[in-house]
Amino acid sequence: xxxxxxxxxxxxxxxxxxxxxxxxxxxxxxxxxxxxxxxxxxxxxxxxxxxxxxxxxxxxxxxxxxxxxxxxxxxxxxxxxxxxxxxxxxxxxxxxxxxxxxxxxxxxxxxxxxxxxxxxxxxxxxxxxxxxxxxxxxxxxxxxxxxxxxxxxxxxxxxxxxxxxxxxxxxxxxxxxxxxxxxxxxxxxxxxxxxxxxxxxxxxxxxxxxxxxxxxxxxxxxxxxxxxxxxxxxxxxxxxxxxxxxxxxxxxxxxxxxxxxxxxxxxxxxxxxxxxxxxxxxxxxxxxxxxxxxxxxxxxxxxxxxxxxxxxxxxxxxxxxxxxxxxxxxxxxxxxxxxxxxxxxxxxxxxxxxxxxxxxxxxxxxxxxxxxxxxxxxxxxxxxxxxxxxxxxxxxxxxxxxxxxxxxxxxxxxxxxxxxxxxxx
Amino acid sequence: xxxxxxxxxxxxxxxxxxxxxxxxxxxxxxxxxxxxxxxxxxxxxxxxxxxxxxxxxxxxxxxxxxxxxxxxxxxxxxxxxxxxxxxxxxxxxxxxxxxxxxxxxxxxxxxxxxxxxxxxxxxxxxxxxxxxxxxxxxxxxxxxxxxxxxxxxxxxxxxxxxxxxxxxxxxxxxxxxxxxxxxxxxxxxxxxxxxxxxxxxxxxxxxxxxxxxxxxxxxxxxxxxxxxxxxxxxxxxxxxxxxxxxxxxxxxxxxxxxxxxxxxxxxxxxxxxxxxxxxxxxxxxxxxxxxxxxxxxxxxxxxxxxxxxxxxxxxxxxxxxxxxxxxxxxxxxxxxxxxxxxxxxxxxxxxxxxxxxxxxxxxxxxxxxxxxxxxxxxxxxxxxxxxxxxxxxxxxxxxxxxxxxxxxxxxxxxxxxxxxxxxxx
Numbered sequence: 001x002x003x004x005x006x007x008x009x010x011x012x013x014x015x016x017x018x019x020x021x022x023x024x025x026x027x028x029x030x031x032x033x034x035x036x037x038x039x040x041x042x043x044x045x046x047x048x049x050x051x052x053x054x055x056x057x058x059x060x061x062x063x064x065x066x067x068x069x070x071x072x073x074x075x076x077x078x079x080x081x082x083x084x085x086x087x088x089x090x091x092x093x094x095x096x097x098x099x100x101x102x103x104x105x106x107x108x109x110x111x112x113x114x115x116x117x118x119x120x121x122x123x124x125x126x127x128x129x130x131x132x133x134x135x136x137x138x139x140x141x142x143x144x145x146x147x148x149x150x151x152x153x154x155x156x157x158x159x160x161x162x163x164x165x166x167x168x169x170x171x172x173x174x175x176x177x178x179x180x181x182x183x184x185x186x187x188x189x190x191x192x193x194x195x196x197x198x199x200x201x202x203x204x205x206x207x208x209x210x211x212x213x214x215x216x217x218x219x220x221x222x223x224x225x226x227x228x229x230x231x232x233x234x235x236x237x238x239x240x241x242x243x244x245x246x247x248x249x250x251x252x253x254x255x256x257x258x259x260x261x262x263x264x265x266x267x268x269x270x271x272x273x274x275x276x277x278x279x280x281x282x283x284x285x286x287x288x289x290x291x292x293x294x295x296x297x298x299x300x301x302x303x304x305x306x307x308x309x310x311x312x313x314x315x316x317x318x319x320x321x322x323x324x325x326x327x328x329x330x331x332x333x334x335x336x337x338x339x340x341x342x343x344x345x346x347x348x349x350x351x352x353x354x355x356x357x358x359x360x361x362x363x364x365x366x367x368x369x370x371x372x373x374x375x376x377x378x379x380x381x382x383x384x385x386x387x388x389x390x391x392x393x394x395x396x397x398x399x400x401x402x403x404x405x406x407x408x409x410x411x412x413x414x415x416x417x418x419x420x421x422x423x424x425x
Numbered sequence: 426x427x428x429x430x431x432x433x434x435x436x437x438x439x440x441x442x443x444x445x446x447x448x449x450x451x452x453x454x455x456x457x458x459x460x461x462x463x464x465x466x467x468x469x470x471x472x473x474x475x476x477x478x479x480x481x482x483x484x485x486x487x488x489x490x491x492x493x494x495x496x497x498x499x500x501x502x503x504x505x506x507x508x509x510x511x512x513x514x515x516x517x518x519x520x521x522x523x524x525x526x527x528x529x530x531x532x533x534x535x536x537x538x539x540x541x542x543x544x545x546x547x548x549x550x551x552x553x554x555x556x557x558x559x560x561x562x563x564x565x566x567x568x569x570x571x572x573x574x575x576x577x578x579x580x581x582x583x584x585x586x587x588x589x590x591x592x593x594x595x596x597x598x599x600x601x602x603x604x605x606x607x608x609x610x611x612x613x614x615x616x617x618x619x620x621x622x623x624x625x626x627x628x629x630x631x632x633x634x635x636x637x638x639x640x641x642x643x644x645x646x647x648x649x650x651x652x653x654x655x656x657x658x659x660x661x662x663x664x665x666x667x668x669x670x671x672x673x674x675x676x677x678x679x680x681x682x683x684x685x686x687x688x689x690x691x692x693x694x695x696x697x698x699x700x701x702x703x704x705x706x707x708x709x710x711x712x713x714x715x716x717x718x719x720x721x722x723x724x725x726x727x728x729x730x731x732x733x734x735x736x737x738x739x740x741x742x743x744x745x746x747x748x749x750x751x752x753x754x755x756x757x758x759x760x761x762x763x764x765x766x767x768x769x770x771x772x773x774x775x776x777x778x779x780x781x782x783x784x785x786x787x788x789x790x791x792x793x794x795x796x797x798x799x800x801x802x803x804x805x806x807x808x809x810x811x812x813x814x815x816x817x818x819x820x821x822x823x824x825x826x827x828x829x830x831x832x833x834x835x836x837x838x839x840x841x842x843x844x845x846x847x848x849x850x
Contacts, residue, residue, distance in 0.1 A: 130711030286555030
C-alpha cells in the first residue's frame with residue numbers, strides 16, 4: 001500500500017514519522033505493508049525522512065501518481081485541497097483527510113464521488129483530533145435517534161475562555177494561547193467560530209442525517225466577551241463555553257448553531273478545560289455519552305489519520321468492496337435560527353434612576369420572555385448600574401427583538417452582552 | 426435476518442421492544458429486514474410482544490433453530506450461556522452478547538470458534554453499557570501503543586462511593602443504591618469487584634493484546650472502606666474510586682488490577698459521579714481520551730446490543746466475509762501484582778505515646794518507601810490517635826510487608842486502611 005502525502009505541516013510530519021517509525025505495527029494491523037511513497041511539500045530544501053525523488057512541490061503529481069494507492073490530504077483550506085481530493089478519488093484512489101473546511105462545504109459531493117468510484121473517503125481526524133468520533137456516532141449509535149449533540153470542538157476558544165474564567169481579558173488570554181501554541185498567529189477562524197462551524201457541519205451530517213453547510217448555520221464567536229460575563233455566570237452556577245450545538249426539533253427539523261453559551265457548572269462539558277475537546281451526545285436509547293480528549297496537535301491528529309489509513313489498507317488487503325453508504329432515511333431540514341428557543345443572559349448598563357427595572361421587565365414581558373433570575377449591583381462612580389438578567393426559554397426572534405428594544409430604553413446606556421444559556425440535560 | 430433472543434430480562438425486554446418499535450430504522454441501517462423470530466424466556470405466562478409459538482423455555486431450541494440467523498445472548502452468567510453461545514457459533518450463527526462473565530473467562534476460545542466458522546462474535550454491550558468502546562479501542566486507536574487504561578466500569582460501586590464521599594457509610598450507601606435500582610439484591614459481584622474484573626479482562630485484551638482471565642488479576646472490592654478514608658483523601662486533594670487499571674510496564678508486560686484507588690481531584694475520572702461509567706485511555710499518539718456515559722440500564726445496553734446486530738446484519742446483507750482477526754503481534758504477559766508499583770495511603774490507629782511516629786517512619790524507610798504527606802490528629806477520648814500517611818511509589822511487595830510490620834508495632838492498635846493512590850497523568 002503506497003501512500004502519497006499532501007501537506008507536511010505539524011500533522012503531516014507526525015504522520016510521516018509514524019509511518020516510518022511504527023511501520024511494523026501499522027502494517028501488521030492493516031494486514032499489508034504500508035509505505036510512504038511520495039510527499040508534496042512547500043520547501044524542498046528542508047530535511048525530510050524521504051529521498052529527494054520522493055518529494056515534489058507539486059501536489060497534483062502526488063494526487064495522480066500511478067505509484068500511489070492512497071492519498072492523505074493534510075494541506076488544509078478549501079482549494080487546492082478540494083480539487084486534489086477530487087482528483088485522487090477520480091483516479092480511484094481512496095483518500096484520508098483531516099480537512100474540515102473541505103468536508104463542511106463539499107463533503108456530500110466528495111462522498112458521492114468516492115462512492116461512484118468504489119473507494120473510501122475517510123476523515124476521522126477532521127473533528128476532535130485524536131478523539132474517536134465517526135465510528136461511534138455512525139455505527140455504535142446506529143440504533144439510536146440522536147436527540148442532541150453539544151460539543152467543545154475548538155481548543156483555542158476553550159483555552160481562552162478557561163483563562164477568562166479566571167479574570168483575564170480576551171486579549172490577554174488570546175496572547176497566552178498564542179504563546180502556548182494553542183492559537184495561530186491569525187486566530188480569526190478560531191475565535192469567530194468558523195472552525196467550530198465547519199466541524200459542526202460534519203457532525204450534524206453524521207449524527208442527524210441533516211445536510212448543512214457552514215453558511216446556513218448560526219455562528220457567533222467569542223469576540224466581545226468580557227470576563228465580567230463569566231464572573232456573573234459563575235455567581236449563578238454557570239460556566240461559559242463556545243459550544244457547537246445540534247438538536248432535533250419537535251418535528252423533523254434539526255437546529256444547528258455555534259455560539260458562546262452558559263452551561264450549568266455540573267454539566268460534563270462545563271468541566272472540559274483548556275485546549276481539550278469533547279463531544280456530548282444524547283441518544284434516545286443510550287442516554288448521554290461523552291467523548292473527550294486532545295482536539296488538536298500533530299500526534300493526536302496523526303493517530304486519527306493513521307486509524308483511517310489502516311482501515312482502508314485492511315479493506316483493500318482483504319479485497320472487500322467498499323460498502324454503499326448507509327440508508328439513514330430522508331434528510332432532516334435545518335430549523336431557522338429565529339425559531340430556535342434558548343434561555344438567555346443579558347447584561348445591561350443602565351442609569352441609576354427609579355423605574356429602570358420596571359421598564360426592563362416590561363420589555364421582556366411584551367415579548368413573552370420569562371425572567372429566571374436577576375443580579376443588580378449598587379451603582380458605580382458614574383451613576384450607572386449594571387443589571388444582569390437570566391431569562392427562561394424564548395425564541396431567538398423574541399430575544400433579538402427584546403434586545404433591540406432594551407437598547408433603546410431612555411435609561412439604558414448599553415446592552416453590554418446577550419449570551420445564550422443551555423439548560424441542563 | 427431472523428433473530429433469536431436468549432434471555433428477556435431488563436436488557437432483553439429493551440432489545441425486543443426496540444426490534445419491534447424501531448424495526449424500520451434498524452432495518453434501513455442494516456440494509457436488511459430485522460425480525461425478532463424466537464425468544465427463550467423463563468416464564469411463558471408473562472405478556473410478551475411475541476406470539477406463543479415464538480416463545481420457549483428452552484434456550485437450546487433458540488440457539489439451534491434453523492429459522493434463526495443471529496443469536497442475541499442476554500442471559501448473563503457463565504453456564505448455560507457459554508454453551509449456548511458455542512452451540513450457536515458451531516451452527517454458523519453469528520452471536521451478539523452482553524455477557525462479560527463468559528467473555529472474561531472464555532472470550533479467546535469463543536472468538537477462535539467464531540473465526541473457524543467464519544461468523545462474528547460481537548460484545549459491545551459487555552463493557553460500559555451504551556458507551557461505544559470496542560471499535561474506538563480496536564480500530565480508532567490502532568496506530569497507538571496504548572500506555573494506560575483506567576476505568577470506572579461498575580456503576581454500583583461508583584454510586585456507593587459517590588455517596589460515601591458525602592459521609593455515608595458503605596451500608597447506608599449500598600441500601601440507597603438498592604432502593605434506586607443501582608444495586609442488585611445480592612450485590613456481592615459488584616462490591617467485591619468481580620464484575621469490574623470481568624470487564625477489565627475484556628478491555629485488556631482489546632487495548633493491550635494481553636490475555637488474562639479474572640483469576641489472574643489482582644482484585645479488591647469496596648468492602649471495608651470507611652467514609653473517614655474518603656474524607657482524609659479529600660483533605661489532600663484526592664477522590665476515591667473503584668478503578669479497573671491496566672498499564673504497560675517498562676518491558677513487554679502489562680499490569681492489570683481492580684481495586685479502590687485515590688485519584689487526584691482534577692483527574693477526569695475523579696469527576697465521574699453516581700452510576701456513570703467512564704474509560705480513560707492514554708495512547709502514545711492520541712494522548713488521553715475518555716469515553717463516558719451510562720454503564721448499565723436496559724435501553725443503554727440495548728443500544729450497544731443493537732449496534733452489533735446492525736453491524737452483523739449489514740455485513741451479511743452485503744455478502745462480505747468476516748475479516749480474520751487483526752494481527753496485533755505477540756501476547757503481552759501479565760506483570761505479577763507483587764512487582765506493581767503504586768503510591769499508597771495508610772490509616773493507622775496508634776497509641777498516643779512519644780516515639781510512635783518515629784517507629785512508623787522507620788518501618789517505611791526499611792522498605793524504601795518514601796513518605797509524601799502525613800495527617801495526624803489530636804488524640805481522641807480513648808488515648809488513641811489516627812495517623813494518615815501518603816507514600817511515594819513502591820512495589821506492592823514492599824507495601825504489603827510494611828503493612829504487616831506496621832500492624833505489629835507495639836504502639837499500633839490497627840492498620841485501619843491501606844488504599845492505593847493513582848498518580849496524576
